[in-house]
């Protein structure tokens with residue numbers, strides 16, 4: 001069964017014209033897909049619609065065969081917000097990560113075990129009692145990821161997961177996500193991260209899906225990338241023996 005199916009979905013904000021229209025795509029269970037596109041293309045808006053935060057303007061989204069209804073949150077989906085401050089709201093890190101499992105009504109020993117596991121996976125063990133507003137930017141981002149992991153969702157929506165991470169924590173995040181059995185939809189401008197994690201990439205721009213295919217074919221297509229304000233990632237850029245020979249899309 002598909003973990004996610006979009007049928008002619010239109011995404012937008014109340015009182016405004018649609019940001020994205022007529023989107024149709026599916027994701028299989030366990031599939032890792034990159035979502036790329038320029039600033040304002042609608043990646044975050046799409047995530048908010050799939051996560052039932054924002055109502056669809058037309059069409060539908062289904063998660064494991066169940067229609068998404070705005071305001072009805074499905075524990076099969078976890079969203080890692082682009083802005084950590086939009087996600088973290090409890091007094092301490094522990095309480096924040098424990099919020100979802102407690103809300104699901106899990107027994108307290110299971111809550112404790114899941115939180116410990118999620119914090120360890122995100123390198124946050126020892127910071128349990130830290131007020132969330134005293135975490136560093138990168139720690140906040142990892143706290144958001146822990147808050148999604150702890151739900152053990154079938155589909156994780158990760159909105160710019162590597163933003164604000166240092167190299168070691170970016171690498172740790174890539175290793176963590178690469179080992180996940182769950183389906184991942186990863187919106188990112190970090191195209192090297194997308195290449196490492198996602199065999200498939202969806203490119204959105206101008207209100208629609210412009211490409212949906214193998215990551216190396218989509219991200220390596222110089223003309224396609226340039227047409228949508230993107231640049232072929234460094235690792236897919238041809239090099240010769242004497243040094244770099246990049247074809248730059250922009251001056």
Ligand SMILES: Nc1ncnc2c1ncn2[C@@H]1O[C@H](COP(=O)(O)OP(=O)(O)OP(=O)(O)O)[C@@H](O)[C@H]1O
Nearest residue numbers: 013016019037038039040041042043044045046082
């Ligand atoms: N609450 C809102 N009300 C009206 N318009 C909004 C709202 N939030 C976002 N938009 C608009 O919707 C469009 C898509 O924004 P969105 O945040 O989804 O883009 P994005 O692809 O995530 O961009 P970025 O790469 O900068 O994160 C933009 O034109 C933005 O200005």
Ligand SMILES: [Mg+2]
Nearest residue numbers: 043044082159
């Ligand atoms: Mg965004």
